Amino acid sequence: MDTSKSAEAPQQSGEAASSIISSTQAEQGVSMAQQNEVPSHLISSSQAGQQEFAPPPTWFHGVFPLQNGLWGAQINSIPLGTFMTEIAAARAYDSACHIHFGNTFFRNLLLTNVTIHEPSFQSLYTSEVIFNMIRDGSYEPNYIHFLCKNCPNFHYCESVVMPTLLDVKKGFLFKEMFRKELLLIDVEIQNLFILPHEAISCFESFNSNTGPIWIEFKDRTNQSWKFKLCFVHTPPQYMFTEGWNNFFKEMELCVNDIVLFYQYKDQQNFPHRFSYMIDVIRGVRSPRMQRRRR
Structure with a gap:
């Protein structure tokens, strides 16, 4: 695919601010993050040796505070840019991880009826183009445009809301285990739920149980x-x-609802404790894809 054409994007969003700080400051922030993802302190260049700058803590993976109050994000020491808010940096990390690792990573934010379509959007581009869109702030505007054009659920929406702090559980990171879109048979037989094939490997530690x-x-x-x-x-x-x-019955599940199963780890306890989570995304309809990355 012609990546130069794919990289064209609207102006950067309100939350992304890659050009707000100088490249020197950004490199300093990334360098600190490489040493310690959540640095305990940073020294202001104008007050070096005089006063410590104590950034607010963050539970988000791949996210770190900068001296000027903005937020940086990175994946495997690869900088993803600078962002106005912590939650925007966390979303950028999740989006970059998906194109880089697939579903085999721990997410900062739970999936929503918006972000569940990201694989379809990312399949149209190379990893390099996705990373560049995240850095220049055009990723989310382009993604929202994709949803409005290709996903029936969003055709007549006045706005598309990206994940917020409502989609976060403080101190928890989530790895998707498997999901299942409910069929008519799943709704008719309410006292039995057959898990998808992916569940076999997820629960393999239980296979020996009699x-x-x-x-x-x-x-x-x-x-x-x-x-x-x-x-x-x-x-x-x-x-x-x-x-x-x-x-x-409590969730009032219907056909086309997607039931998501996660493994999550609680970073507030050490050693980290791994547990299971269940979530529901209502009435999601798959996008109508016109072209895919080759």
Whole structure:
């Protein structure tokens, strides 16, 4: 694909501010982040040796504060730019990680009905173009334009809201395990939920169990849900039996809703504790793709 054409983008968004600070300041911020992703202190160039600058802490991975009150982001020591807000830097990190690692990374923010379409958008571009759009602030405007043009859910929306602090759980990082878009059969049989094939590898530590086990999941509100996990050998698949009906009714699940399953780690405890989370995205319809990256 002609990457020069793909890199054309609207003016940078209000939250991205890559050109606000000098390149020297940005390099200093990135250098500090490489040494310590969340530096305990930075020394102001005008007050070196006199007064320490104590930046606010951040639980976001790949995000670090700068001396001028802005925020930097990086992935594998690769700078992603400078941003007006901490949440914008966290979104940039998540977007860069997806094009770089796929789903095998711990996210800062939970997926939403907006960001769940990012793989379709990113498939139109090379990694280099995606990284450049993130740096110059055009990634999110281009992505919103893509949603309005290709996704039926957003055709008549006056605005598209990117993830906010409402899609964050302080101190938690999330790795998507698997997801399932509900079909008619999933809605008709409410006391049984057959998990997708990807669940087999996610729960492989339980494969040696001789019988069903109970697994606890937390939702966005921190409410606990317990499901009985059963394994069927022919064909090999996992399913939830007892407990699923309660979740189904409480969430009022419908056809086309997507149920997401995460593994998350709590950074506020050491060593990090890994747990499970369940989330629901309502009535998502896939975008109508016209072209894909080759």
